[in-house]
Every structure is written in structure tokens, then in C-alpha cells.
Amino acid sequence: MPNPEKTMEQTVLLIEKGLEDIKNNKATKAEVLELINDRIQIDQAALKAAGERLDTVCTKLDEQAAVAAELQSKMRQLRANSYEAIKGADGSYRGAFASPAEAKAFGLMVMAAATAGKPQLAAKHADAVKAVEGLGLSMKWLNEQGLKTMTGGSQTGGSALVNPDYFPSLIRLFENYGVFERNAQIVPLSSSGGLQPKTDKLLTLYCPGEGGTITASDPTIDLVSHQLRTICAMTAYSLELDEDSALELGEVLGDLFARSYGYGIDRIGFLGDGSSAYYGMTGVVGALMKVDATIGNIKSLVVGSGNAYSELTLGDFSKLVGNLPDSADTGNAKFFMHRYFYFTVFVGLALAAGGASATEVVLGAGQRQKQAMGYPVEFTQVMPRAEANSQICTLFGDLRMGAQLGRRGVLEIAQSTERYFEQGLVAVRARRRISTNVFGVGNTTNAGPICGLITAAS
Numbered sequence: 001m002p003n004p005e006k007t008m009e010q011t012v013l014l015i016e017k018g019l020e021d022i023k024n025n026k027a028t029k030a031e032v033l034e035l036i037n038d039r040i041q042i043d044q045a046a047l048k049a050a051g052e053r054l055d056t057v058c059t060k061l062d063e064q065a066a067v068a069a070e071l072q073s074k075m076r077q078l079r080a081n082s083y084e085a086i087k088g089a090d091g092s093y094r095g096a097f098a099s100p101a102e103a104k105a106f107g108l109m110v111m112a113a114a115t116a117g118k119p120q121l122a123a124k125h126a127d128a129v130k131a132v133e134g135l136g137l138s139m140k141w142l143n144e145q146g147l148k149t150m151t152g153g154s155q156t157g158g159s160a161l162v163n164p165d166y167f168p169s170l171i172r173l174f175e176n177y178g179v180f181e182r183n184a185q186i187v188p189l190s191s192s193g194g195l196q197p198k199t200d201k202l203l204t205l206y207c208p209g210e211g212g213t214i215t216a217s218d219p220t221i222d223l224v225s226h227q228l229r230t231i232c233a234m235t236a237y238s239l240e241l242d243e244d245s246a247l248e249l250g251e252v253l254g255d256l257f258a259r260s261y262g263y264g265i266d267r268i269g270f271l272g273d274g275s276s277a278y279y280g281m282t283g284v285v286g287a288l289m290k291v292d293a294t295i296g297n298i299k300s301l302v303v304g305s306g307n308a309y310s311e312l313t314l315g316d317f318s319k320l321v322g323n324l325p326d327s328a329d330t331g332n333a334k335f336f337m338h339r340y341f342y343f344t345v346f347v348g349l350a351l352a353a354g355g356a357s358a359t360e361v362v363l364g365a366g367q368r369q370k371q372a373m374g375y376p377v378e379f380t381q382v383m384p385r386a387e388a389n390s391q392i393c394t395l396f397g398d399l400r401m402g403a404q405l406g407r408r409g410v411l412e413i414a415q416s417t418e419r420y421f422e423q424g425l426v427a428v429r430a431r432r433r434i435s436t437n438v439f440g441v442g443n444t445t446n447a448g449p450i451c452g453l454i455t456a457a458s
Contacts, residue, residue: 004046008340008385011039015343022351022362029351029358036348043344047386068236068425071256075248086251096254097169100247101135106170107250108132111241114415114426121239121417131243170411173254177262179336179380180269180283180436183399189226189406189435226406226435229279233260236425239417257411257430266382269405269436270336270395284403285392287438288452295390299323300442300451307456309341309387314349314357320396320453321373328398328440328449334376336395340385345393346372387455394453401449402440408433 018035021027078085086095097103108131115125132138175182204217235256241249272283274290282290291298302319304312324333337346350357350372360371370377375396384393412431419427442448 004050007046008043011043012339012343015347019362033348033351036344040344071237071252074252078248095251096173102169103250104247105135105137106254107246110253110413110428113413118417127243173258174261177259178265179378180266181405184403184405185400187404187406189228189408224404224437224439226437228408228433228435230431230433232429232431233257234427234429236420236427239424239426270380270382281436282438283436284395284438284450287441291441292444295454297444299444300447301454304453304455307389307458309345314353316453317373320451323447323451324397325447328401330398332398332400334378335372336378336380338381338383338385339379341393342377390457392452392454397450403438406435
């Protein structure tokens with residue numbers, strides 16, 4: 001049975017190749033359009049078959065054991081090839097952190113946290129702490145014993161906070177994988193959350209003339225509120241690891257946590273509707289849909305020419321660009337859409353239209369930064385790739401002007417040797433405190449700095 005993920009990825013690769021062939025006069029636009037249509041049919045069939053299999057197949061796996069086994073396998077690969085997987089062509093370091101020393105320090109910190117307060121692991125704990133200190137760093141525990149001291153901000157025994165010296169590297173890693181965290185305005189918060197002032201109102205200008213008076217304008221200052229949520233992720237690794245494995249452990253866990261948080265925060269920031277599925281937080285799509293029950297009344301939304309992707313037109317994308325207030329076209333405006341949607345919908349429309357649009361798509365096919373209507377496209381894999389009625393399929397605007405991601409403190413690592421005692425694994429939990437607030441979606445009178453293209457209701 002075809003795997004829909006693989007078939008869709010193959011579709012994107014084939015379309016990219018087709019665009020290169022057009023540029024090199026090896027294919028025509030009509031041939032690539034035919035390819036797009038054929039691949040869409042293949043992908044839809046794969047999705048249908050996968051849905052039917054899900055109704056009959058029940059997979060029984062120990063998820064944490066599987067993750068631990070995968071983690072161990074990746075670490076063995078790193079060690080076996082002398083870290084070639086994280087080296088550039090010139091042999092320089094290209095790993096998750098700023099340097100191998102930082103990766104090793106993070107791995108050692110995880111090991112130290114995982115063995116704190118455990119008499120049977122005292123030797124491993126002492127070795128890990130000593131190794132961290134040997135790197136010129138110091139552990140930051142919740143208290144001197146590494147045990148829980150307060151219920152409000154602490155975790156279970158053995159907790160530790162990421163050392164400030166290499167926390168920035170992890171944040172850069174989170175932002176590298178997370179589209180929302182990379183593009184939204186970042187706000188540092190206090191322990192209780194906080195309020196951030198904002199205003200989008202202008203002062204009234206006067207020309208009073210000689211001896212005339214000026215009427216004072218009352219600026220309207222709104223407050224953007226943040227309520228922190230604690231977001232956790234957990235994996236496991238083997239107790240058998242020693243100090244020599246710290247670099248690989250740091251690389252793999254740093255990458256794993258960053259990818260997980262990047263994807264999770266993207267789901268919240270772009271799709272959140274305030275429900276428990278998004279931990280009570282609202283994202284861009286949720287904020288847009290809450291403006292009014294009738295999508296045609298939401299000024300930040302452009303209703304597409306139909307409810308199917310095949311009914312969307314290049315004019316719909318032009319309207320979306322034109323819908324953005326000029327004050328929000330700051331140079332940071334960009335499209336946010338799924339990679340598959342870009343290649344199967346927008347590229348198809350541009351090739352069919354010909355002219356400047358097709359030239360732009362074809363000439364940009366070999367570039368890492370894709371474009372649409374002259375603006376950068378940021379592939380956002382949480383955005384939809386399969387059509388639906390009243391679906392916001394594309395966002396456009398300056399995310400920094402209308403969305404905030406609040407962050408509190410640093411990453412906290414906690415452990416448990418009891419959770420998977422019989423398997424000889426250490427459960428490692430990462431903890432971040434974040435909050436989202438999307439306020440730039442306009443209203444029923446004016447569009448905001450974040451706009452969207454939505455398919456018709458029917």
C-alpha cells in the first residue's frame with residue numbers, strides 16, 4: 001500500500017524537477033501542469049487507502065521504548081562515523097549547538113539531572129557533575145540537592161535548569177525548527193504571565209493657524225494579556241550511557257526536543273482555537289475565525305473563488321496581497337502555507353497563468369527561498385494540505401506585528417528512573433512555559449497585519 005507521506009513528498013520533488021526542466025527548456029509548462037494534476041490524483045488515492053487501513057489496523061507499541069531505541073541507534077551512528085553526520089563539507093561542526101562542547105555540556109547536564117538524588121547512581125552523578133565543572137560550567141539546580149522545593153515552579157527530584165551559557169543555543173534551535181517562534185514577536189514574561197501594551201490608533205493632526213488652539217488626542221492603548229502554560233515533552237535513554245556518550249546524547253536530545261517543541265508551538269501559534277487540543281491557547285487561524293461567525297464579514301479574510309483547491313484562482317492570491325494594510329507591508333510580510341499546497345496549488349495556478357507569475361516561479365525553483373506574488377513563502381507544515389470547506393489554507397502578513405509568543409525562564413530538565421524501571425531506562429522530561437496571543441487579525445471593519453485566504457463555505 002502506498003504511504004501518503006512518501007507519495008506527497010515525491011510529488012513535491014517531481015514538481016520541483018519539472019520547474020527546473022522548464023527553466024532549462026527540457027519541459028513545457030503544459031507538461032508540468034499535467035504532471036501536477038496526475039500527482040494530485042495519485043496522492044488522493046494514497047490518502048484514501050491510508051484512511052481505510054487506519055480503520056482496520058491497530059498498532060501496539062511501547063512508544064517510549066521505541067523512542068529510546070531510536071535515540072540509541074542515532075547515537076551509535078554518530079559515534080560510528082566520528083560525527084560525520086554533523087560536519088560540513090569542510091569538516092567544521094554543523095550540529096545542533098554552537099559547538100561540540102555545548103552539545104557535550106547539555107548531555108552531561110541531562111545525565112547529572114537523571115542521576116541526582118539516587119544513591120544507587122551516586123557515582124554516575126558525581127562523574128557527570130565533575131565533567132560539567134571541568135568544562136567551566138556549573139549546574140543550576142532547583143536547590144542544592146537537586147530536589148523539589150516549591151510546587152509552583154519546580155519539578156520532581158533530580159530537576160535541573162539548562163545552564164544560561166548554552167540555553168541561547170537551544171532557543172536558536174527551537175526557532176530554527178519553529179516557524180511561529182521564528183516569526184512572532186517574542187515577549188519575556190514574569191512568573192504570572194503579564195500584560196503588554198499595544199496601540200494601532202493614530203493621533204489627530206491639526207493646523208490651528210496663528211493663535212489657534214489644538215485639540216488633544218486621546219491615544220487608545222490596548223493591553224495584550226498572557227497566561228502562561230507549561231508545555232512538556234518526554235523521552236527516555238538507557239542507564240548504561242557513560243560520560244563518553246554525552247556529546248551524542250546532547251546532540252540527539254537537543255535536536256529531538258527542538259523539533260518537538262518547534263512543531264508543537266507551530267500547531268498552537270498557527271492553528272490554536274483555545275480548546276484543550278491546543279492547551280487553551282489561540283493561534284492565528286483560531287483568532288481569525290473568532291472575529292465573526294460569517295467568514296465574509298471578516299475583513300482580514302479573502303474568501304476564495306470556491307470551496308475546492310481546484311477552484312482557487314491566482315486572483316484570490318492577488319486579493320490577499322492587496323487586502324494587507326499598507327502599514328503592515330513593512331518588508332517582513334510573507335506567505336505561510338504548507339509546502340504541498342504551494343507546489344500543487346499556487347505553482348499550478350502560476351504556470352497556467354503564464355507571464356510574470358510563471359517566470360517568477362520557474363526562476364525561483366532552484367532557490368531555497370520560494371516566492372509567491374513577489375513575497376517570500378515560509379513553508380508551514382501544520383497548515384492544511386487537503387482541501388475542506390471554510391478552511392484557511394494560506395496566511396499572509398507580518399506575524400511580528402500581530403502575534404506574540406511569551407516565554408518564561410529557561411528550559412527545565414527533570415528525570416525519573418522509576419517510570420521505566422523494568423526496561424533500565426531513564427525518562428527525561430523537558431519543560432517550557434509559554435503563552436501565545438494573536439491580536440493582529442483585524443475586525444469586521446478593517447483588515448489587520450495578518451490576513452488569510454479561506455475556501456468558500458460550500
